Amino acid sequence: MDAFVVQKNKVQKNKTIAPPPDIPEPPIPDWSAMQLADTWPDALDLKSFRGWKELLRALFGKRKTVQPPINLPLQLPKYIFQEFHNLPNGNYSRRFSRGYITGFDLSMLGHMQRARENIARHFNGCQRVLDIGTAGGRTAAAIKARGVERVWGMDPSPYLLAHAASDYPEIDFFPGIAEKIPFADAQLDGISICFVFHEMPPRYIRRALQECRRVLKPGGVLVVAEPSPRQLEPLRWRELLQRAGWSRLYFKALAHHVYEPFLKSWHRIDKADLFEKAGFEKMISQPGMPVNTWALQAPH
Ligand SMILES: C[S@@+](CC[C@H](N)C(=O)[O-])C[C@H]1O[C@@H](n2cnc3c(N)ncnc32)[C@H](O)[C@@H]1O
Incomplete structure (x- = not known):
């Protein structure tokens, strides 16, 4: 059996999935029929x-x-x-x-679920939302739970997507990367991207933002959530006497232990400048610990 069986448009083994330009939606693989290679x-x-x-x-x-x-x-x-x-x-x-x-x-000690619910709130009233770097589909699911009619989840790893599709059958999952989003122009009301940019080198982030801008409708919403740079800040002994201090110590140790080759370059980027140069407006910045969130809008 082919590793990838696609329902709407047939895709051959080893071929890049790129919908023809006249197809406004990406093909959705039949994940339950798929056998992923060891x-x-x-x-x-x-x-x-x-x-x-x-x-x-x-x-x-x-x-x-x-x-x-x-x-x-x-x-x-x-x-x-x-x-x-x-x-x-x-x-x-x-x-x-x-x-x-x-x-x-x-x-992440429960912080991710709260971060996802916060992301989802920004899509109130949206009908078509894409979650980029969806992994197990949990952010996509939080958005769907807010009543968004059509939600897609995209990720480069078919291994993660197969789990996402079995956990959340009401969401359409397809393989893809932020730098090349397989939607035609101005198709989406919203895009979420949660804990993905810090895994990408800066020039690919800029490309991804251009793609987000392209596929969003005028006035469409982009929500970005990423690790807080406070995780890496030095910690004073006095802070450890408070509960928040221990949690910061934990996240600092986590950030140092887990291999994240592009984390520091993400933290060095001026976010207001990055989003503005990509053509986004109305930045709501929600700094937090351990998650920072930005809500942006494509111009009308
Ligand atoms: C930390 S996980 C994201 C977690 C997920 N968003 C959530 O809320 O649970 C990072 C994900 O980004 C994906 N990823 C890495 N580079 C990507 C890219 N260029 N475009 C889209 N996804 C990417 C990885 O495959 C991985 O699943």
């Missing part, structure tokens, strides 16, 4: 000492590049193939993708 962590024999040795080496040893499955249906930029978050083969394995989705929320 990658090396899936093939590890964890009943053997050798299997565990390889796994531990991946977790704590020298960092390797992700080995994408040969039938990945997208051409992806090289930066995506890093073992983000110290995960063996990053987001590209059947074995670790479910654990990553739950582990991300657990490691």
